[in-house]
Amino acid sequence: MSELPLDRHVVARGTDRDDVNDQFARELPEHRLEDGPDGLRLDARLHAVRLPHLVALYLSYGCEARCSYDSSETSVWIQLPVSGSLRVRVSGTELLCTTAQASVTSASGRVAMAWSRDCAALAFRIQRRALEDELESLIDGPVGPPLRFEPVMDLAGERVRSWFAIATAFTRELNAGGGLLEHPRLVVHAERLLLRGLLLSQPHSHSALLRDDLPESTPWHVRTAVRLLQDRPECDFSAASLARDVGVSPRALQDGFRQHLNASPMQYLRTARLNRVRADLLATTPATATVADVAHRWGFTHLGRFAQYYRARYGESPSDTLRAAG
The missing domain is CATH 2.60.120.10 (Jelly Rolls)
Incomplete structure (x- = not known):
C-alpha cells in the first residue's frame, strides 16, 4: 500500500x-x-x-x-x-x-x-x-x-x-x-x-489591490496618493502635504481614503511603514542594526508609540522580532 x-x-x-x-x-x-x-x-x-x-x-x-x-x-x-x-x-x-x-x-x-x-x-x-x-x-x-x-x-x-x-x-x-x-x-x-x-x-475580494492598479472605481487622487505612500513611506507626509501633492483639498483626500480604503491617509501610511519595519527586522540581526535604527529609517520618531503600534499589529514587540531573526 x-x-x-x-x-x-x-x-x-x-x-x-x-x-x-x-x-x-x-x-x-x-x-x-x-x-x-x-x-x-x-x-x-x-x-x-x-x-x-x-x-x-x-x-x-x-x-x-x-x-x-x-x-x-x-x-x-x-x-x-x-x-x-x-x-x-x-x-x-x-x-x-x-x-x-x-x-x-x-x-x-x-x-x-x-x-x-x-x-x-x-x-x-x-x-x-x-x-x-x-x-x-x-x-x-x-x-x-x-x-x-x-x-x-x-x-x-x-x-x-x-x-x-x-x-x-x-x-x-x-x-x-x-x-x-x-x-x-x-x-x-x-x-x-x-x-x-x-x-x-485564488481570486478574492481584494485581488485588485495585488495588481498594479486599484479598482476602477477608485478616484484618481486616491490612486495617486496611495502610490506616493507606497513608494516613499519614509517621507514626512501629512494629510495636508499629501493633499497638496495630489491637487485636492485635505477633506476630499480624507473622504476618498475612508470611502475606498476604510482608513485615513495617515493610518495607511503608518501601516505601510510598519510593514517596511517588519521586513527589515526579519532580514537583519541584532549585531547589524537596532530597533531604533530601523524605526527611524521608516519615519517613526516616537519609539514608545511605535512599539505600541507594532505590538498591536503583529502580536509581539519589535525587539522580539529582531531577536528571532538573529
Missing part, C-alpha cells in the same frame, strides 16, 4: 460513527459525521499537523458519508480532493469538488458535505488574521472589508496549480520528519509562502 499524506501524524482512525466523531473532535471539534443508512461501513481516518497559523490535514471516511460543520469567521478552509468527489453546500450554494476543482470556505455559516465512497482530501485550515496580515504586507496598507475568497478553486489555472504543487510538497516534507521544516525559524517562512501564494493565486 502506498503512503498516505501525513500518515506519520494519525489523529484518528475508526469504524464506529460515535467513536469517529469523538476522535475527530480532538482536531475538528466543529465537524460532525451524520447518521447514515443501515450497514454504513466506515473506515475513517484523520491525519493532522498543527503549525503556528495553519493546520494541514488528510481526511477520508472509506464510504459514502455526510458531515457538517459551522464555518467560523476566524478561519479559512481549503479542501482539495486527492481522489473521489466531495459535494460542499454552503449559504445555499452547492459545489462539486474533484481532483480538478477544490473548495474554499471563507465566510461564516453552516457547511454540509457529502463524500463519495472513494473520496480522500487534503485540507488546510488557515487563521484569517494571518492571511489578512500577509495581505496587508503585500499591499502596504490596511485591509478594509472582510477578506472573501471565490468558493471554487480551479486547479486548471497555472497559478492555482502551482500553489497546489507547493502545498502537496509542503505536506510531504512535514510528513518526512527530521528536515528543515522542523526548524521553527524556517517553518514560519514556509507558512508565509503558502499564505502569500494563496492570496496571489
Whole structure:
C-alpha cells in the first residue's frame, strides 16, 4: 500500500460513527459525521499537523458519508480532493469538488458535505488574521472589508496549480520528519509562502489591490496618493502635504481614503511603514542594526508609540522580532 499524506501524524482512525466523531473532535471539534443508512461501513481516518497559523490535514471516511460543520469567521478552509468527489453546500450554494476543482470556505455559516465512497482530501485550515496580515504586507496598507475568497478553486489555472504543487510538497516534507521544516525559524517562512501564494493565486475580494492598479472605481487622487505612500513611506507626509501633492483639498483626500480604503491617509501610511519595519527586522540581526535604527529609517520618531503600534499589529514587540531573526 502506498503512503498516505501525513500518515506519520494519525489523529484518528475508526469504524464506529460515535467513536469517529469523538476522535475527530480532538482536531475538528466543529465537524460532525451524520447518521447514515443501515450497514454504513466506515473506515475513517484523520491525519493532522498543527503549525503556528495553519493546520494541514488528510481526511477520508472509506464510504459514502455526510458531515457538517459551522464555518467560523476566524478561519479559512481549503479542501482539495486527492481522489473521489466531495459535494460542499454552503449559504445555499452547492459545489462539486474533484481532483480538478477544490473548495474554499471563507465566510461564516453552516457547511454540509457529502463524500463519495472513494473520496480522500487534503485540507488546510488557515487563521484569517494571518492571511489578512500577509495581505496587508503585500499591499502596504490596511485591509478594509472582510477578506472573501471565490468558493471554487480551479486547479486548471497555472497559478492555482502551482500553489497546489507547493502545498502537496509542503505536506510531504512535514510528513518526512527530521528536515528543515522542523526548524521553527524556517517553518514560519514556509507558512508565509503558502499564505502569500494563496492570496496571489485564488481570486478574492481584494485581488485588485495585488495588481498594479486599484479598482476602477477608485478616484484618481486616491490612486495617486496611495502610490506616493507606497513608494516613499519614509517621507514626512501629512494629510495636508499629501493633499497638496495630489491637487485636492485635505477633506476630499480624507473622504476618498475612508470611502475606498476604510482608513485615513495617515493610518495607511503608518501601516505601510510598519510593514517596511517588519521586513527589515526579519532580514537583519541584532549585531547589524537596532530597533531604533530601523524605526527611524521608516519615519517613526516616537519609539514608545511605535512599539505600541507594532505590538498591536503583529502580536509581539519589535525587539522580539529582531531577536528571532538573529
